[in-house]
Amino acid sequence: ETGVTQSPTHLIKTRGQQVTLRCSSQSGHNTVSWYQQALGQGPQFIFQYYREEENGRGNFPPRFSGLQFPNYSSELNVNALELDDSALYLCASSTRSGSRPYNEQFFGPGTRLTVL
């Protein structure tokens, strides 16, 4: 059990709608990363949040946005949903350390989004 939780577990939306996914990081972790995992593929990095600011972004359009709150929990918002947005959305928490370039990321179970 990693301690990272995500909600909801499953979600069905239609094209053009907006969705908000939520993530609670593991206790003591100050960094949250979001990934999109299409069926049968590896996760793709969307962005990372540290100290409530975006700290790196992958190749995703601006309609993918996020927030991090003072308690380090995070939201992923996707506007104008497209069919290709159907995927498992994963969040991962970690503790950023200035002395180490990479810090182990602990993943939540994901939110399965289906866009019809």
Add this chain to the structure above:
Amino acid sequence: GESVGLHLPTLSVQEGDNSIINCAYSNSASDYFIWYKQESGKGPQFIIDIRSNMDKRQGQRVTVLLNKTVKHLSLQIAATQPGDSAVYFCAEAAGNKLTFGGGTRVLVKP
């Protein structure tokens, strides 16, 4: 561009045998290389990582080998058990960003 890929999409192994999962990477600037295990309906679970200045690291029943000359990474699982059945991903870390490969499914036969 940066990419991490795997040679074999599915690996079938007899229970008790050793498993070897291979991965090729392209970003020479990556700091760490990580192996994740993902079971159905769950998020990826960390198995082991290796820093780019190392060539071998051992954990409990697992060994990761890194060959920077040919940009190759492998995960060896000793005495494979039914609970090892899952999809395995290699990932490379450049700073705060993880780049994952496409995954290898490991099926353990009783």
